[in-house]
Amino acid sequence: MNRSTTGVGLGSAAVAVRARKEAAAAVKALMFDTFGTIVDWRGSIIQEGKAWSKSRDLPIDWATFADRWRAGIVPGMNKVRNGELSWTNLDVLLGMVLDDLLKEFQIEGLSDEEQAEWNRVWRRLEPWPDSIVGLMRLKKSYTIAPCSNGNVALINDMAKHSSLPWDLILGAELAGHYKPDREAYLTSVSLLGLKPEEVMMCAAHSDDLHAARSFGLRTGFIHRPHEYGPSRDADTAQPGEFDIVAENMLDFASKMQA
């Protein structure tokens, strides 16, 4: 080893910058978690809920409603994972949770179409303010694709709603496996025609990134401090804990030299 590859004599900041440049140089595609990383699911559901219930004089705690909806899909995904349930896409899982929530929150008398429209709120989730600008910058240098547990139609409609500039849509449905199953990551990598180390999984959630890394992908952490509002602390990461650790999407784009 010589000085130039070990960085002896360079300050740790310079070493970190060079390590980031090397990671970015090898990466050809960026795959993004969407719910929480690209879009503000909680804030969007609360906002739609408040607007909806305002004219109906229904005192509903929409923050809890949103939190319960998001948490409620986990058991369904686990049933798919352990084979108790055959492949069931996220639209359907979200609809099953909604059925229960409407009863629990005593929201009655919705027509089937009104209920379906409520389920489609997941297609209308608003991006964080920096998501689109960051993705546009990154798209010039990388293939950018969602790798979400949301089904293709849901993720496409969400993209059309907010002009998210994806190159293509990858993710759980194409593999028939929910993250963090290895198939969800590696089927997406395979469809890109790339090696795992040429693809970076980008997310605000450490568990998603730990899984991706265990299957050979590079990892990019994007901090989303407000994802859970006051209900729960958002994940944080220390510099060096993932290939890239970024404060937000613009910081992430800068660190990826985009």
Added chain:
Amino acid sequence: MNRSTTGVGLGSAAVAVRARKEAAAAVKALMFDTFGTIVDWRGSIIQEGKAWSKSRDLPIDWATFADRWRAGIVPGMNKVRNGELSWTNLDVLLGMVLDDLLKEFQIEGLSDEEQAEWNRVWRRLEPWPDSIVGLMRLKKSYTIAPCSNGNVALINDMAKHSSLPWDLILGAELAGHYKPDREAYLTSVSLLGLKPEEVMMCAAHSDDLHAARSFGLRTGFIHRPHEYGPSRDADTAQPGEFDIVAENMLDFASKMQA
């Protein structure tokens, strides 16, 4: 039936316009054949071939080379279709044909990397001059996606090369079936979360459209008179032969009210 639904008393041109408007109104997504419909595979291969052989003083008939390459993948797709060959993506089929063509055209001494680079010419095919402008117009009103026999990585790299503005990439590889197998169309429709009649297959090739129609999709014909150069007549269609019959991509966009 009343006058307004049968069009009695309206001129045939007005009836045709209304029929088109109705077709367009029901359609939510447009799926496009790519090779020949969006990009000029033949002209692009001839151009790259000429540039490549110029410095090497090789008298190669690149038009025949291109025609043979394109035709050469059909037997491979048929072997996949009848089960003689397990799923083999288009990159691999193109590479197998290229092996044979290099021998036949006595192009010798290529390194593996040079040969792989030649195979990647299918990622560098240039769009017809009106393709991008037309797709940009259509993208405002519809989901637009390729439904090609090209594998996802090939189609994505082609899109990155030329800035084709797809919303997402669908097609044969996601179904594990080549067009015109029904799975190639209906898996794509299913991933969009739509009914067949809400999706229009758009192509310069009648056989592609006849297949799509037989599975319930709407059909849009886009004339590409120069696809085969002087080697073969391009497909043509009469008004009314498909839901939309267009002279080119801009005419197609206009007829889709985009």
